[in-house]
Amino acid sequence: MRLLPLRLLLALALAVGLGSCGDPDPEQAADDLASMKQAVNAELRDMAAAITGTGLAVERAQGRVESEGMSTYRAEDYKASAVVVGEGAEGEQVDQAATALEDAGWKRTSDGLDASEPWAQLERDDFRTTIGWTKVGERELVLTLDQEGEVEVPQDSEPVERDNSEDIPLD
Amino acid sequence: MTVTIEIPASVPVQIKKPEGDAGGADGLATTIYAAAGRYEEFADRCRELQELGSWAGIAYQSYKEASGEASTEHSAMATTVRRVGRGVTAFADTLRDLLRDHEDLVERKRGLDDRRTALIADINAATEATDNEIAAFRERAVELRIDYSELVTADDDLQRRVRDNETLLRQVFQAADTLPEALSSDGGIPPMAESAMNRPGAPGSGATPEEVQRWWDSLTEAEREAVIAAYPERIGQGDGLPAGARDQANRVLLDDDLARLAAKDEDGTISPLERKMLANAGQARDALANADAYTDPLDPDLKPGGVLWLYDPAAYEGDGRVAVAVGDLDHATDVAVFTPGINTDMGDTTYYTDRMMNLYESTRYNGDGSSVATMFWLGYDAPHGPTDLATLSEGRAEEGGRNLADAIDGLRASRPDDPAHLTAVGHSYGSTTTSYATHGDTSDVDEVVLIGSPGAGPADHASDLGPGADHVYVGRDSRDFVAVLGDEGWVGKLGIGLGTDPSSEDFDANRFEAEDVDRSWHRNTGDAHSSYLDQDTESLYNIGRIVDGHGDDINTAEQSYDPWWGPPQDPEWDRDPTANQPGRSDTSPDR
Numbered sequence: 001m002r003l004l005p006l007r008l009l010l011a012l013a014l015a016v017g018l019g020s021c022g023d024p025d026p027e028q029a030a031d032d033l034a035s036m037k038q039a040v041n042a043e044l045r046d047m048a049a050a051i052t053g054t055g056l057a058v059e060r061a062q063g064r065v066e067s068e069g070m071s072t073y074r075a076e077d078y079k080a081s082a083v084v085v086g087e088g089a090e091g092e093q094v095d096q097a098a099t100a101l102e103d104a105g106w107k108r109t110s111d112g113l114d115a116s117e118p119w120a121q122l123e124r125d126d127f128r129t130t131i132g133w134t135k136v137g138e139r140e141l142v143l144t145l146d147q148e149g150e151v152e153v154p155q156d157s158e159p160v161e162r163d164n165s166e167d168i169p170l171d
Numbered sequence: 172m173t174v175t176i177e178i179p180a181s182v183p184v185q186i187k188k189p190e191g192d193a194g195g196a197d198g199l200a201t202t203i204y205a206a207a208g209r210y211e212e213f214a215d216r217c218r219e220l221q222e223l224g225s226w227a228g229i230a231y232q233s234y235k236e237a238s239g240e241a242s243t244e245h246s247a248m249a250t251t252v253r254r255v256g257r258g259v260t261a262f263a264d265t266l267r268d269l270l271r272d273h274e275d276l277v278e279r280k281r282g283l284d285d286r287r288t289a290l291i292a293d294i295n296a297a298t299e300a301t302d303n304e305i306a307a308f309r310e311r312a313v314e315l316r317i318d319y320s321e322l323v324t325a326d327d328d329l330q331r332r333v334r335d336n337e338t339l340l341r342q343v344f345q346a347a348d349t350l351p352e353a354l355s356s357d358g359g360i361p362p363m364a365e366s367a368m369n370r371p372g373a374p375g376s377g378a379t380p381e382e383v384q385r386w387w388d389s390l391t392e393a394e395r396e397a398v399i400a401a402y403p404e405r406i407g408q409g410d411g412l413p414a415g416a417r418d419q420a421n422r423v424l425l426d427d428d429l430a431r432l433a434a435k436d437e438d439g440t441i442s443p444l445e446r447k448m449l450a451n452a453g454q455a456r457d458a459l460a461n462a463d464a465y466t467d468p469l470d471p472d473l474k475p476g477g478v479l480w481l482y483d484p485a486a487y488e489g490d491g492r493v494a495v496a497v498g499d500l501d502h503a504t505d506v507a508v509f510t511p512g513i514n515t516d517m518g519d520t521t522y523y524t525d526r527m528m529n530l531y532e533s534t535r536y537n538g539d540g541s542s543v544a545t546m547f548w549l550g551y552d553a554p555h556g557p558t559d560l561a562t563l564s565e566g567r568a569e570e571g572g573r574n575l576a577d578a579i580d581g582l583r584a585s586r587p588d589d590p591a592h593l594t595a596v597g598h599s600y601g602s603t604t605t606s607y608a609t610h611g612d613t614s615d616v617d618e619v620v621l622i623g624s625p626g627a628g629p630a631d632h633a634s635d636l637g638p639g640a641d642h643v644y645v646g647r648d649s650r651d652f653v654a655v656l657g658d659e660g661w662v663g664k665l666g667i668g669l670g671t672d673p674s675s676e677d678f679d680a681n682r683f684e685a686e687d688v689d690r691s692w693h694r695n696t697g698d699a700h701s702s703y704l705d706q707d708t709e710s711l712y713n714i715g716r717i718v719d720g721h722g723d724d725i726n727t728a729e730q731s732y733d734p735w736w737g738p739p740q741d742p743e744w745d746r747d748p749t750a751n752q753p754g755r756s757d758t759s760p761d762r
Contacts, residue, residue: 062762066706070526071599071623072514072556073701081761115753128688130751134762135536136469142761144751149689152697156518158457159525162465 023154029076032151037063037078041168043127044080044145048170050104051097056086058143061168067159068150074157075150080168084141090133091118093141097131098122176294176308179316181284183326186276189269189333196263197426203256204430210249211431212440217242247354251347253427254359254401258343260426261400264419265336272329276322283318290315335393339363339400364401367394374409375402380577380584383411399423407482410581414478414500421482422459428452428484447489451517455482455493458524462497468532468760469540475499475531477524480546481578484517487552491517494578497527498544505534506582506591507545507718510575510608512599512623513562515553523547526704530596533706533715533758541719544591550574551604565603565628565669572607572628579608583615592720594618598703599653603628603669609637618717622646622685622703622710626657626670633673633680644717644725646685646710647674649743650692650699660733674741676730683717683725684755685710686748707751711758726755 041063048058061082068075086093098108098120106129110121119132126148134140217238223231290311297304342361352358357365372378372386387395387409399406399420406412406420432449435441441449462477481494500506507530511523527545534543551571554561561567575595583590595616597605602624609619610629619636621627624645633640647654657672671678686709687702703710713725729742749756 067522067525068705069698069701070519070523070704071512071701073697074522075698083762110752113749113752113755115755117753119753121752128750130761132753132757132761134760136760137471137762140762144761146750150698155514157522159461159522162461162525162528 024152026154026157029151029153033065033076033078036147036151037065040078040080040127040145040147043147044082044168045170047101047104047129047143047145048082051084051100054096054100056084056093056097056100058082058084058170061170062165063168064165065160067157073152074155075152076157076160077146077150079144079146081142081144082168082170084131084143086141090141094118094120094131094133097141097143101129174300174305176305176312177316178287178291178294178312179319181280181287182319183280183323186273186280186326187330187333188273189266189329189336191262191266191337193263193266193270196259196266200256200259200263200426201430203252203259204427205434207249207252207256208431208434208438210245210252212435212438214242214245214249215440217245244354247356247358251353251355251358253431255343255347256430257403257423257427258340258359258361258400260423261396261403261419262336262340262343264422265332265396269329269333269336272332276325276329279322279325283315283322286311286315286318332392335396339393339397342397343400360401361397363394364397367398368402368405373398373405374412375405378411380411380581381587383409384584384587387412387416403427407479410577411584412581413585414480414496414582417480418478421479424482425452425455425459425479429456444485444489448484448491451484451489451491451493451520454517454520455479455484455495458495458520461521462495462524462528465497465528465531468536475542475544478544478546481548481550487516490552492550493517493520494546494548494550495520495524495527496544496546497524497531499542500544500546500582500591501586502542502589503544503591504541505538505543505594505718505720507534507543507594507596507714508548508575508579508582509546510548510551510571510595510597510601510604511553512597512601512604513554513559514556515549515601516555517549520547520549523549529704529706529711529758530714530718533711534718536759537712537715537757538719539721541592543718545718548575548578550578554600562600565607568600568603568628568669569607571601571604572610575604575608579615592617594620594718596620596622596714596718597624599623599625599700600669602673606630606636606670606673610635611637617720618642618644618722620644620646620714620717621673621680622714623648623651623654623700624657624673625653626668627673627678628670630673631671631678633678640679641681642722643673643680644713644722645673645678645680645682646703646713647682647731647741647743648685648687648690648699648702648710649741650686650690650694652694652696653700655694655731655739655741659731659739660735672731674731676732679730681722681725682728682730683710683713684728684743684746684749685713686743686746688748688750690748706759707756708758709749709756712756715758 063080066077106122106124108122121130129145131143347353347359372382374383403420403423429452459477467473475498478496483492486492527547530545551574593616595605602621606628633643636643656668659672659675674682690699731741733739
């Protein structure tokens with residue numbers, strides 16, 4: 001019985017090896033992350049333009065890198081967020097922002113999904129945005145933006161500093 | 172009518188500031204560690220040069236005896252000098268605490284003096300005071316007197332601890348200030364520490380964690396500081412001791428390694444093992460710095476802090492053993508112990524400590540307000556990777572399971588009157604290790620969480636694990652290649668995995684949603700196997716709820732199954748994963 005795992009786990013070793021053959025080149029990973037950052041920031045500016053003028057304003061945009069993965073895989077992802085300022089009930093403001101984005105070609109994906117509070121999620125191409133109210137500190141309507149995928153980084157990469165937010169100019 | 176209201180005096184007149192410079196003491200310790208390194212180098216060199224090949228005869232015998240003696244003496248001297256250095260490090264750590272306490276007391280006194288001044292002003296302003304007003308003044312005066320009295324007691328306590336700390340430092344030096352003492356096996360050990368360590372129940376004596384806890388309880392504060400300074404290896408690994416004491420002792424060892432090995436590295440005399448140890452020490456230092464700087468997601472004024480619960484950078488030929496916690500292990504209501512899987516050694520400490528911050532954050536962010544501590548525990552020799560033959564068997568998991576069970580017993584014993592809600596979380600091979608640790612009735616965890624599991628080792632059913640089936644939880648991303656290796660159904664998988672697949676109907680644990688939006692269309696060992704603790708994922712959300720004591724509130728997923736007529740089925744395969752959805756995958760503040 002003990003031999004069986006040995007025999008068959010050779011297949012595992014092969015599969016795992018194929019899945020992680022070679023550590024990614026750190027320079028390539030840095031370039032890929034920079035491209036992702038550029039794409040997300042550009043998309044956020046586009047969203048801000050779509051929302052602004054519909055009775056809402058977008059301000060205080062920020063982006064940050066997050067460490068992801070563990071064990072056999074490490075990655076970094078870049079996400080952006082901005083504060084949406086408007087008037088009216090919380091649910092109405094969420095809906096107003098989501099409608100503005102729908103008019104710009106975004107598709108609402110959160111219909112039918114339960115959530116404990118006013119909230120919307122939309123997708124366009126390989127971007128996903130979430131619109132919701134902060135639970136901590138001053139109550140603010142925030143939209144976050146994430147691009148599909150992440151950038152694999154070498155196994156010996158250190159985690160990024162947790163507080164690495166940078167302002168994103170919106171104009 | 173004249174009314175007398177006794178205003179208490181502002182006491183103590185002065186809160187004396189502890190003398191000394193903690194930074195200066197650290198600098199002294201660094202110099203002493205470097206000196207110890209020199210003695211070690213000399214001892215090593217003498218030993219290496221004993222065999223000189225062709226030289227033989229009486230002169231060679233004399234040389235050999237002399238160099239052997241020199242090696243032994245310098246080695247003993249190095250040990251003593253290191254002990255003295257550790258004593259100085261411990262003095263500096265305690266001095267820092269004392270200076271902080273002094274500032275707190277000064278602040279308290281300032282507050283009391285303000286209240287006193289206000290009371291006097293109010294009394295002076297009241298020319299026609301009513302009986303009720305007079306009674307209120309008297310009540311304020313009485314409360315003030317009580318508070319001043321408590322301040323005096325606290326100040327007395329502070330000054331006593333200052334004296335104890337200075338006495339301990341003096342004793343450390345006195346125990347090594349003659350050549351015979353410096354060369355003896357107990358050089359640099361203060362008598363107070365030696366006597367405490369010789370009492371029954373001391374760690375490292377074969378005592379149970381419960382006996383160790385009672386031993387610690389029996390020590391005076393001065394004795395505790397003394398044993399931390401003189402026996403940091405035994406205190407730092409003492410199961411049953413408070414995490415705070417272990418942390419203090421391990422930080423002493425860490426400072427020693429960082430200074431001594433860096434000096435050897437600079438000299439070019441560092442060995443390959445020592446180079447690994449130095450890198451491991453650097454990881455522990457950086458992980459602690461990150462944990463110490465981490466801020467609670469709900470309270471910007473709260474820094475839960477880091478704990479170096481286990482530190483052994485030389486273990487397993489330099490792979491190291493380490494445990495770093497985020498949060499207060501001695502008092503947190505909810506405690507999680509996370510065991511990693513293959514490919515993990517002490518070089519990964521900063522990364523996994525960062526994952527522990529994610530888990531802390533998720534637990535607090537979606538939690539009931541209770542305090543939390545999350546610990547990365549690498550107290551076993553995790554297989555090196557998929558091509559390491561140890562990955563293919565359960566041997567390391569079994570041995571690691573025993574170590575993890577001991578660690579859990581130690582955590583439990585250290586808090587006899589205030590037990591935490593304790594969750595053991597294991598990932599990948601670490602889930603098999605966790606199964607071994609929690610298998611059977613003797614396990615003392617409240618919840619077990621297995622994620623990305625290649626098999627539950629000795630457990631065929633969730634009820635085989637200590638807390639019972641209702642408190643065993645499983646997270647499996649349907650694309651996770653490793654997590655589909657365990658046996659499911661009647662046919663099984665011919666032993667390819669490490670036991671029963673815990674996400675299967677056969678195992679019957681509580682499976683929670685754990686799909687990741689970047690999981691890919693095919694099975695893989697990348698994102699799908701490694702994203703369980705990423706922010707804003709379904710998995711991290713559910714694990715946070717379990718750690719917080721709300722396992723009945725997870726978002727459940729249907730168990731996988733393996734029908735006799737076809738391949739294994741995973742009902743989660745076709746479900747669209749969510750990210751950042753409130754109540755499902757939102758684990759962190761967006762700003």
